[in-house]
Amino acid sequence: MCQLLGMNCNVPTDICFSFAGFRARGGLTDHHRDGWGIAFFEGAGVRVFLDPAPSAASPVAELVKHYPIRSLNVIAHIRKATQGGIRLENTHPFQRELWGRYWVFAHNGNLKEFAPALGGRFLPVGTTDSERAFCYLLDHLAARFPQGAPAPAALHAALRELALEIGRRGEFNFLLSDGDWLFAHCSSRLCYILRKAPFAVAHLADEDLTVDFNQLTTPDDRVAVIATTPLTDNEAWTQIPPGNLFAFHDGLPVGLGETRTVAQDFPRRLPDNGRAPDAE
Template sequence: MCQLLGMNCNVPTDICFSFTGFQARGGLTDIHQDGWGIAFFEGRGCRVFLDPRPSTDSPVAELVRSYAIRSLNVIAHIRKATHGDINLENTHPFMRELWGQYWLFAHNGDLKDYAPTPGKRFRPVGSTDSERAFCQILNTLALRYPDGPPPVAELHESLRALAAEIGGFGEFNFLLSNGEVLFAHCASRLSYIIRQAPFAEAHLTDQDVTIDFNQVTTPRDRVAVIATTPLTDNERWETIAPGTLLTFRDGAPVEMQNCATRPFFRPTSCPSP
């Protein structure tokens, strides 16, 4: 099983601590050695780092660990190949433009015999089932909403239905973000934690590393971290029920009933609770 890592915050935050534990799962504490990638939203742009080498042996991963890039939304992936060769074009996360925004996507699972009809706008570059699913999602949304994004609650419902449809071909855990919100779909295994005041110490499961968040945060900070399995062993992580799609904004899940008619883009879009 591939490994997913996502972060959504209310203030730009670095992911160095979580990535230190996550990186170890690419060949040190787990068997995922078929490439890795991480992408950071910065304003309307993205920094994307991809490497088909195992994350534990990757100089690029060491750069990311030591480079405190601050972002509101981050998606990372460690690959265990089930479809497609081990190369750069098959390395997650994948990125495309829709509605004048970059979208990032990473998938964990195996979609068997998944071969949707290629769309006119979005087509895969590599040979993974994951990229095919991403292109299918974006093609469907582009056709359904040609004039721009719908309210976030409507987009959430469209993605939930697409996740169920594509999930009929197999395991479909994924993270998806446009830099404004982060969608997390659990098909089998996904957890999250909300870190906010009062902060405490956290200890990684995969590395003997501890951090005191009181020393590196302010009282107003709020950060949601989403991972395939919990990254720390002394905090309470919430398990996402299979078949659930969560939308994170400003470091917490959004209550969809409060967003039914609100536009998608800031500053008028709905706040998280």
């Protein structure tokens, strides 16, 4: 499966540490070699880096790894192609404008025979099921809320309804952000960690790199990191139960709607070794 990485913070923060481990999954510690991308929100703008080459060997990824871009919301993706060729236009994350704001989307999964009718305002440039799903989401949001962006609770309810609908076609793990909120939908596997005072020392699972966040933060900082599988091997990550859409704002998950539990009560903590259960 593809790999997702998201970050939501209450103060602009760089993602260099998490990205160092995440990048290794694109051809070094895992077999996802079909391109990668990352998007940083900066005010009303978005800075996007895309490359159809493996992230572990990408000079663009090397630049991002050492480039401390500070952002409140970040979405990154490493691709394992299922639909669409290995080309730049098929590389996540995808970007569109809605209600005068940029929206960024990345998907993990395979939506089989997903060919919905689209209204025309949002059309895919590439040939992936992921970009079609993104356009479908925005089409329906624009039609449902023609006067502009709705309240967060109404937006969450609409997104969750659409996510469950699209998810009937296959795995539909995704990250979506407008630069203010970050939405994370778990269809099969997605987890997160909250970092806030007192901060801990973290060690990457995919690279021998350790950081003491006490040296890089203030007591008021909050950072939520979302990933397909845990990026560190010495922290307790929380698994998002499949079928749930989580909303993150100011570095915290915010309850905007009813939580749906699957198999066990929410939330479920991952083991201390950071490995997700095989049953997911």
